[in-house]
Amino acid sequence: MNGAAPLFRMEGISKRYGGVRALEKADLTVTAGSIHAILGENGAGKSTLIKVMAGVVAPDEGTMTLDGREVTFASPAAANQAGIVCIFQELSLIPELSVADNIVISDPPKRFGMIDRKAQRRLAEQALARAGAA
């Protein structure tokens, strides 16, 4: 770390599933512009930690701060809106759908209740350009 303020921080995050302790007071600090890896044995709680930050699972205790402000995510869409997006490995792509469909699949732009294809294409092109793939 280079002394930069943390961009995202999880502190004291715990989650139980019945009698199973999936996470016990887990902390994670993410600084801007760096890549972080979460390592641990099977069942260590990696997926649970990611699900908490992605709004998939609500923690039993603990706090999350993004850009210095405390946040809670009631849904994956809420996490997405805050800029936290989960890309699940391999099987997350649906081969029958287009590249643009797959990119915006968690939160497609809508117009009159239908997917806005033009906006979807624009978002996908922007995302690909950011990734240097356009």
Ligand SMILES: Nc1ncnc2c1ncn2[C@@H]1O[C@H](COP(=O)(O)OP(=O)(O)OP(=O)(O)O)[C@@H](O)[C@H]1O
């Ligand atoms: N929905 C659930 N219901 C009950 N127990 C769960 C649930 N999800 C996770 N667990 C349990 O919580 C613990 C942590 O699981 P988690 O999937 O977060 O671990 P992981 O580090 O991602 O493991 P792996 O390396 O196998 O992917 C495990 O004991 C797991 O069995």
Ligand SMILES: [Mg+2]
């Ligand atoms: Mg896992």
